[in-house]
Amino acid sequence: QLVQSGAEVKKPGASVKVSCKASGYSFTSYPMHWVRQAPGQSLEWMGWINGGNGNTRLSQKFQGRVALTRDTSASTAYMELSSLRSDDTAVYYCARPIFNDAFDIWGQGTMVTVSS
Amino acid sequence: DIQMTQSPSSLSASVGDRLTIACQASQGISNCLNWYQQKPGKPPKLLISDASNLEPGVPSRFSGSGSGTDFTFTISNLQPEDIATYYCQQCANLPLTFGPGTKLDLQ
Numbered sequence: 001q002l003v004q005s006g007a008e009v010k011k012p013g014a015s016v017k018v019s020c021k022a023s024g025y026s027f028t029s030y031p032m033h034w035v036r037q038a039p040g041q042s043l044e045w046m047g048w049i050n051g052g053n054g055n056t057r058l059s060q061k062f063q064g065r066v067a068l069t070r071d072t073s074a075s076t077a078y079m080e081l082s083s084l085r086s087d088d089t090a091v092y093y094c095a096r097p098i099f100n101d102a103f104d105i106w107g108q109g110t111m112v113t114v115s116s
Numbered sequence: 117d118i119q120m121t122q123s124p125s126s127l128s129a130s131v132g133d134r135l136t137i138a139c140q141a142s143q144g145i146s147n148c149l150n151w152y153q154q155k156p157g158k159p160p161k162l163l164i165s166d167a168s169n170l171e172p173g174v175p176s177r178f179s180g181s182g183s184g185t186d187f188t189f190t191i192s193n194l195q196p197e198d199i200a201t202y203y204c205q206q207c208a209n210l211p212l213t214f215g216p217g218t219k220l221d222l223q
Contacts, residue, residue, distance in 0.1 A: 033212075043160065043203060045212040059211040093159055100166055101207040102150040106159035 002094050002107035009113045015082040018110045020094030027075035028052040033097060034068065034079045036090040037109075044090075048097075049077060084114045118142050118206050122215035128223040133194045137218045139187040139204035147183050148208035153200045154217075160203060164189065196222065 005019040020032065034046040047058035049068040056068045067080045077094055092110045095103035119142040129135050139149065147167040152160035162171050164180040167187055177192045191198055199222055204215040 042216045043205070043214040045214070057210060061211075095159075098165070100148055100150070101212055102162055102165035102205075103152075103160070104162050104171070106161075109159055 002096065002105055004092075004094060004107040004110045007111040007113070009115065010084050012085055012114055012116055014084050014114075015080060016084060016112050017078055017080040018092050018094075018112070020077045020079070020107050022075045022077070022096070025096070027070075028072055030096050032068075032070065032077040033095045033101070033103065034066075035093045035095055035103075037093070038087070038090040041090075046079070046092075051077070081112075084112075086114050088112065089114050117211055118145065118209055118213050120204055120206055120213050120215040122202075122204060122218050124218060125216065126219045126221070128221055129194050130223045131194055131196060134190065134192045135194060135220070137189040137202055137204075139182075139189065139215050141185045141187075141206055141208075144184045145206045145208035148206060149180075149182065149187050150205045150207060151178075151180055151189050152203045152205065153198075154203065155200045191220075 003021045008016050010016050028051045031048045031050050033048040036044050046062050049056045049070055065082050070077045094107040096105040098104045121140045123138045149167045151164040153163050154160040163174050163178050167182050168180045179190045181188050201217045201219045203217050206213055
C-alpha cells in the first residue's frame with residue numbers, strides 16, 4: 001500500500017513537499033508516479049521517478065517547478081512543488097504502475113490548498 | 117500531447133441497465149488504454165488495462181474494447197455500488213493523459 005503525508009495549507013509563492021511511503025512490495029522494483037486532481041476536475045499526470053536509480057521524467061508543464069526524489073532506505077517517494085499558485089490547489093496522489101503505466105495502487109491522496 | 121475525450125460527460129441510469137461510455141484519443145494509441153472508477157473522496161481504482169483486460173477481482177459486468185483511437189467501456193446489469201465517475205487514460209505516450217470523466221448516477 002501507499003500512505004501519503006497529511007493535508008497542507010500554503011501561501012502563494014511557497015513550496016510544499018508531499019511524501020508517499022510504500023509497503024508490501026519491493027520499492028526499488030517499480031517507478032512511482034504522481035498525479036493531481038483539482039477540485040471537481042479530472043486527473044493530471046505530473047511525472048514519475050524510478051524507484052531503483054532515481055531517474056525522473058516530468059510533464060513539461062511541471063518542469064522547473066517539481067522535484068521528485070526518493071529515499072530507498074525508507075521506501076518513500078517525495079514530490080516537491082515550488083512557486084505555488086492558487087491553481088495548484090488539488091489533491092496530489094502517488095501511484096504505482098503495473099505494466100503499461102496502469103496504476104493499480106494509489107495513495108490516499110494529499111490535499112494541498114494554496115491560499116493567501 | 118495526446119488529448120482524450122469521453123462521452124457522455126454524465127449519465128443517468130437505472131439498476132440493471134446496460135450502459136456504454138466512449139473514449140477517443142487524438143491519435144492512435146494501439147490498445148494502450150486503461151479505465152478507472154473513482155468514488156467521491158477516494159483515489160481512482162483500476163478496472164481495465166490494455167483496453168480490455170479486466171483486473172483481478174473486478175466484477176465481470178465491466179468490460180472494455182477498442183483499439184487505435186476509439187474505445188468503449190460497458191457496464192452490464194448496473195448495480196448501485198457502480199455509481200461513480202469513470203476515467204479513461206492513455207499509456208502510449210508521455211505525458212500520460214486522462215479523459216475528462218463520465219459521471220454516472222442513478223435515475
